[in-house]
Amino acid sequence: MPTVLLILILLGMSSAAFYLGHRRAVELSGRSSKKIALHSRPVYYGALTALWCGIPALLIFVFWLAFEGNIITRMVLSDLPARYRDLPDDRTNLLVNNIKNQVEGNIVSIKEDPDILQAAQHYRNLRSVSRTALGITVLSLAIGGILLVWRRIKPSFRARNHVETVVRCILIVCSIIAILTTIGIVLSVLYESIRFFKEVPLSDFLFGLEWSPQTAIRKDQVGSSGAFGAIPVLLGTALISAIAMVVAVPVGLMSAIYLSEYAGSRFRAAVKPLIEILAGIPTVVYGFFAALTVAPFIRNAGGYLGLDVSSESALAAGLVMGIMIIPFVSSLSDDFINAVPQSLRDGAYSLGATRSETIKQVILPAALPGIVGGVLLAVSRAIGETMIVVMAAGLAANMTVNPFKAVTTVTVQIVTLLVGDQEFDSPKTLAAFALGLLLFLVTLVLNIIALRVVQKYREQYE
């Protein structure tokens, strides 16, 4: 049975359950000669029936589908002839892919092999058995749920309280998803990283000065060793982020100051949304802009000045990233500047300070913690930014702080290591997860500090 159809049936049954429960409640209260009042409004009896019909069935449905694929694959593999069973992991993966392609009717990459065909047939059989069983289980659960509630409906039955408990549980589960996401991120990245650090020692990764993540296909290949020293990659990330911050912090801060302290309300109303458009532009567009317009411009300009600028210079990527972060810095600073109480300004003016003196000597010091927090958030964003650097920065891990040379970043390396064909066990792909772990930890620390600072600051003037 197709899964979509099953969901539709389940939805239909839930609506029917609502109707049944509702009618049953109305009937019960009306039929008895004494006209016993229902504890809850009839809607709640309907809702409870519908919930009991839909939710257990849906849960089983989701879990079933989540694990079905793995279990069937394993069963098919264990039934294959012995010569397939002791293959190394990557060959097994290839085999599984072939079987699956055969099942889906796609083109198979190797010649048709009777064993594979048989396995595919086996797979198809198991899957149809599983789907039938799933259909029966889900439908009987749904019907069972309806019957269970139906029998308990009495005028004195506290349906509203039950519904509210269920709804409350659903709400709690929804808020826990955020925590589950974090745990999922940490576990998935950590697990692969630990496998990576079993092959490459942690100290080599953190302090190594060379990054060239090629691994050999054959043992005797030239340059087969593969070096996983993260320092050049981190240096490149720091360089590009620093350029971005050099652009974004002064421009963003000054824009915010001008908008909140000098500009008239009409100018402000016109310009502020325009600057915020910059924040809404997708990063891939910035990346294309950097590669198409900014990088050639910088290279030509450098050429006139007699500088040797690489076509994938750190400067181009950093500059465009800075433009991307301007609205981020400016809107946060704007908030914090506006949060400074008017009385501080008035005090400064009454002492005869000019506007700029008030801003520089009163408002900025007062807003400083908030602005620092905002800048930290911006740094964490610059470090984690991917598309601009993937499209405009280079791949070669050079140890340099020269902004005209090509450098690479953590995110670029993650993308290049994981996009395309990959064997899941080589240190090459696992290295991407180690870099991911590093990225996650660094941004996490920055975010926590920044959020703390910002929150402290907000409380100060509230």
Add this chain to the structure above:
Amino acid sequence: MSKSDPVDNNGPRRAIDIVREGLEKRYRAERRFRRNGFLAITISLFSLFVLFASMIINGYSAFWQTYIRLDIFFDAELLHQEALASADYDGLVKNALQTVFPDAQNRQERRDLFKLVSSGAAFELRKRVLDDPAIIDQRKSVWVLADDDVDMLIKGHQGRNLPESERRINNRQLQWLDFLKAENRIEKRLNWTFLSHGDSREPEMAGVWGATMGSFLTLIITLILSFPIGVAAAVYLEEFAPKNRWTDLIEININNLAAVPSIVFGLLGLAVFLNFFGLPRSAPIVGGFVLALMTLPVIIIASRSALKSVPPSIREAALGVGASKMQMVFHHVLPLALPGMLTGTIIGMARALGETAPLLMIGMVAFIVDIPKGFTDPATVLPVQIYLWADSPERAFVERTSAAVIILLAFLIIMNAAAVILRKRFERRW
């Protein structure tokens, strides 16, 4: 003689004089500061302007495409009835070109001649014949796609005054094209191919429709998951959660998740959805899952502030007439907060639409020609399509990438405008 300074002559020096002396300098500093502020705004707006201008200048021409009119003779000898689908339609095009230019005789010349027309022309003819087999053995005038190099030349993206070795169109081809033009056989038309096709290796046949559908399918999954879950989480945290260490933890968590780099979500998707649960690569459903996890914090934060802005008097009134807490939230507070929540959701969706990096991780970067029809078909999305085309060396892809950027930005502007309108119309000030 130390007593002979101005203080002695004019009495004690007054504070106002010191202030006056410094005033000129201070006003200069003031003007400078103000000018710097204005300069900063100019820089921001200028970058915005340059970005849009460079996309539009590079991209607008992609909405037109050069076509060449050929008199095709649907030769019954080439089109055997029994194998119409696999007949030699290329041959028809070649014959038609050969009749216009009988002077191309040797192999090299003929190859150059055939290069003027896109390989898509044969597909077009095939479609015509299959739609209406009656045209076999007739002579019809047909507009066929020109090759991308021809297209670039006609649009003026490739200078015809360059030396021959630097041009992709040689002198002979240039003569032929001029002849075709003089005969009114070359025309620029609205580029439907670009708007209705999937990806292709040939720039003139590549379109954004496949990626648009992929984006659409992915966003549907994202919306279905993230809106209800986000609103539910916000309602719980704002209205029901007791103030304790657990809810504090959840709160810090959500704020942090909102600032985690998007690529890390891609790693999560790769490790959990693809490797652990074995979901298909490149599928909109997995993309939707990953983007939903990413959008969730945005929606939760926006929904919470929408709930916060509903005044407590509403809650007290509801409780006062005997509503339970759940009834108070779902019957009174939630409807009032809904416009604010929807605004936040639209903004979150707009961000998800522009997101690229996590989708690269889960394999939505494959070269996919077919237009996806379901949630598990391999697909790509608009931003990834931009990324893929930006990597292609052909000049014609620069134009198409910019055009795809224009389309993506148009979608985003529409979504954000919808959010603004929603906020203006339904937001109540208390």
